[in-house]
Amino acid sequence: MHTTARLRRVIRWPFQGAGRPVAFLATGVLIQLAALVVMALPWIVLVPETWAAILLAVLVPLAAVVVAGPSLTEAQRGRFRTRLGVRIPSPYEGPRPSLPAWLRSPAARRQLGYHLLFGPLLALAAVFVLLMWAASAVAASIYGWIWLVPPESNLGQAGYTVLAAYITVAGVALLCAASWLSRALARLDTRTATLRLGPSREERLARRVEDLAESRAGLVDAVDDERRRIERDLHDGAQQRLVSLAVNLGLARATLGDLPEDARRVIDEAHREAKEAMEELNDLVRGLHPAVLEDRGLDAAISGIAARAPLPVGVTVNLPSRPAPAVEAVAYFTVSEALTNVVKHARASRAEVTVECLGATLVLVVSDDGVGGAEPAGGTGLSGLAKRVASVDGRLSVDSPVGGPTVLTVEFVRAVIAEDSVLLRIGVAKVLEMAGFEVAAEVGDAEALLAAVEEHRPDIAVVDVRMPPGFTDEGVHAALVIRQQWPGTAVLLLSQYVEERYAADLLSAHTAGIGYLLKQRVADVEEFAETLRQVAEGGTVLDPQVVAQLLVRRHSDPLDRLTPREREVLELMAGGRSNAGIAARLVVSESAVAKHINSILAKLDLPKAAADHRRVLAVLRFLGVT
Numbered sequence: 001m002h003t004t005a006r007l008r009r010v011i012r013w014p015f016q017g018a019g020r021p022v023a024f025l026a027t028g029v030l031i032q033l034a035a036l037v038v039m040a041l042p043w044i045v046l047v048p049e050t051w052a053a054i055l056l057a058v059l060v061p062l063a064a065v066v067v068a069g070p071s072l073t074e075a076q077r078g079r080f081r082t083r084l085g086v087r088i089p090s091p092y093e094g095p096r097p098s099l100p101a102w103l104r105s106p107a108a109r110r111q112l113g114y115h116l117l118f119g120p121l122l123a124l125a126a127v128f129v130l131l132m133w134a135a136s137a138v139a140a141s142i143y144g145w146i147w148l149v150p151p152e153s154n155l156g157q158a159g160y161t162v163l164a165a166y167i168t169v170a171g172v173a174l175l176c177a178a179s180w181l182s183r184a185l186a187r188l189d190t191r192t193a194t195l196r197l198g199p200s201r202e203e204r205l206a207r208r209v210e211d212l213a214e215s216r217a218g219l220v221d222a223v224d225d226e227r228r229r230i231e232r233d234l235h236d237g238a239q240q241r242l243v244s245l246a247v248n249l250g251l252a253r254a255t256l257g258d259l260p261e262d263a264r265r266v267i268d269e270a271h272r273e274a275k276e277a278m279e280e281l282n283d284l285v286r287g288l289h290p291a292v293l294e295d296r297g298l299d300a301a302i303s304g305i306a307a308r309a310p311l312p313v314g315v316t317v318n319l320p321s322r323p324a325p326a327v328e329a330v331a332y333f334t335v336s337e338a339l340t341n342v343v344k345h346a347r348a349s350r351a352e353v354t355v356e357c358l359g360a361t362l363v364l365v366v367s368d369d370g371v372g373g374a375e376p377a378g379g380t381g382l383s384g385l386a387k388r389v390a391s392v393d394g395r396l397s398v399d400s401p402v403g404g405p406t407v408l409t410v411e412f413v414r415a416v417i418a419e420d421s422v423l424l425r426i427g428v429a430k431v432l433e434m435a436g437f438e439v440a441a442e443v444g445d446a447e448a449l450l451a452a453v454e455e456h457r458p459d460i461a462v463v464d465v466r467m468p469p470g471f472t473d474e475g476v477h478a479a480l481v482i483r484q485q486w487p488g489t490a491v492l493l494l495s496q497y498v499e500e501r502y503a504a505d506l507l508s509a510h511t512a513g514i515g516y517l518l519k520q521r522v523a524d525v526e527e528f529a530e531t532l533r534q535v536a537e538g539g540t541v542l543d544p545q546v547v548a549q550l551l552v553r554r555h556s557d558p559l560d561r562l563t564p565r566e567r568e569v570l571e572l573m574a575g576g577r578s579n580a581g582i583a584a585r586l587v588v589s590e591s592a593v594a595k596h597i598n599s600i601l602a603k604l605d606l607p608k609a610a611a612d613h614r615r616v617l618a619v620l621r622f623l624g625v626t
Helices: 002-015 019-045 051-067 069-084 099-104 106-140 142-148 151-155 160-197 201-236 238-255 261-288 291-296 298-308 325-346 382-390 422-434 446-456 474-485 500-509 519-523 525-536 544-552 564-574 579-586 590-603 611-623
Strands: 313-318 351-358 361-368 395-399 406-412 414-418 438-443 460-464 490-495 514-518 540-542
Touching (some): 019 051, 019 069, 019 106, 106 160, 291 325, 298 351, 325 351, 325 406, 382 395, 422 438, 422 525, 438 446, 474 490, 490 519, 519 525, 525 540, 564 579, 564 590, 564 611, 579 590
Parallel strands (some): 414 438, 414 460, 460 490, 490 514
Antiparallel strands (some): 351 361
16 A cells, blocks of 8 residues: 555656646647737738738737737736636736836836747747656557557557657656646746846835835834833833822821821821822823823923923024924934933033024934033944934934034935836935935835925935836926925936936926936036035036036027136036135136126126025026026
8 A cells, every 4th residue: 555655656756746847838838829810810811922011011010019019918817826726917007008108117117128039939838848748648658549559550560568658758758748748947037027027126126125115204203102102101100000009108298297206207108109100100201102292282382391401492483384293303303302301411511402493404403511521322322313214214314523512413304206117216216325414215206206295304316307107208308397386305317318408397497406417427426416506405416518518509699798707607606606615626716706607697687686596597697497
């Protein structure tokens, strides 16, 4: 019995797991056969003879296969899912795009490459494997059907039984080979389809980054919610019990006057311990999540911290609206820990706390008149503060010279990146972080960009000009919408090629907080970081090549009145340089630069307005935008 079972396992071993791959390959041949019939139909029905007919017989079926590409892709995904249990994810987030948008997408090129090249080659290999299965099955079973041949024919061929044995052995060997080839071909097809029919590596990385960003934001919110829950439980449970206990002990001490001295001393001690426990629990509750912060906002909560501090603390809070709850909580605990550090280490006589909005940026400043010398690595808790601030995309800086004063500044500066190339998006994110910005969101298309700007209200958006689904000027249109709906968000456009009309479109609508650079400028990290800061602060920066092309298109106008030095100054102004930057470049004084600029403004016949506005108008006149 055991020998028979072992023999059965040995016989079955080469063919285990081969059934599903064989059915998978056969289904793939049928799908490819349908496409082949479409391609061959004109040649079967019409038999073209002229060159025009031949061209139509090739292009029309090819166009039909291209149009049917999405349906073929779904059929192939269904084949992998039902036959092998392999789920190939869609390269699109959300519903499948329309046919024109699909044809313009990189995913369409990958999928058509599978349907028109890799799929037919794999189907041809599958036909070979299936024929091998049929031939090897016939050969291995020769002793089962050879008796159908007339006996006189067998007897007339001496040695036919030996030949049949050889054929049987060869058939069994081919069956084993066909089983192995079926599994190998199914694995190859799976790998190819995953790369061609599913999302690309960059798209998978982009989704992973987005998932990680969402999970981090969710974790921050979950932690904050948990702190609020614990605070409520302590307030409604343990805190109330301690209050009741302290009241009862106080009543006992007041009403039981005839108690022995030892008993009275025990009650007094218990009453004092209960009050101290209440104070410690209050401090613990405030450390978890103060109720006043949720009810009345940062102003009241920080004022409460200042009132409990053992030194005078001035508080100034000037916010047009309440920040997000997570940012509000981090700001509160940052002030609390910073003031604790002032009390422990600074030996200060006074501290100041200021919270205000500068543009779209929430700025928190804690200063003191102590001895200074605070270092983030010095064990004073500053490294922990930096991590707490970074959890909500904030930036902490400390200016603390020896001898004081110490100024701790927290800026909740946010940036959004819109770039369909994951590798470039990661590089830009690194540069932003190095420049002191915190990346609030990284997206790959214009629609997601607008949603991210609406959600995060960043200080600056770094936007690729060409993005899905059309890969034309989606980034420019999104930038115009951002500048119109959220004027506090600056926009820096990145383009692979010089397209001066994009810069003209942006500058004709808005003159501040605009930048336009070629993508190659990202490689100059320090200059790119400086450009980011200038644009975020409301400046206008244009790529030198854009400036050059705009100059080529400029016609004769009042600019001809300018001297060569004034032209040089105006060109540097168009490049986004300040007076100090122009003076350093031309090796002249800032007062000389100011005189040149006044002369330029006068010669260009600009209308009377604020100096900054006239400066921008001069740059626009120079670039030929107005």
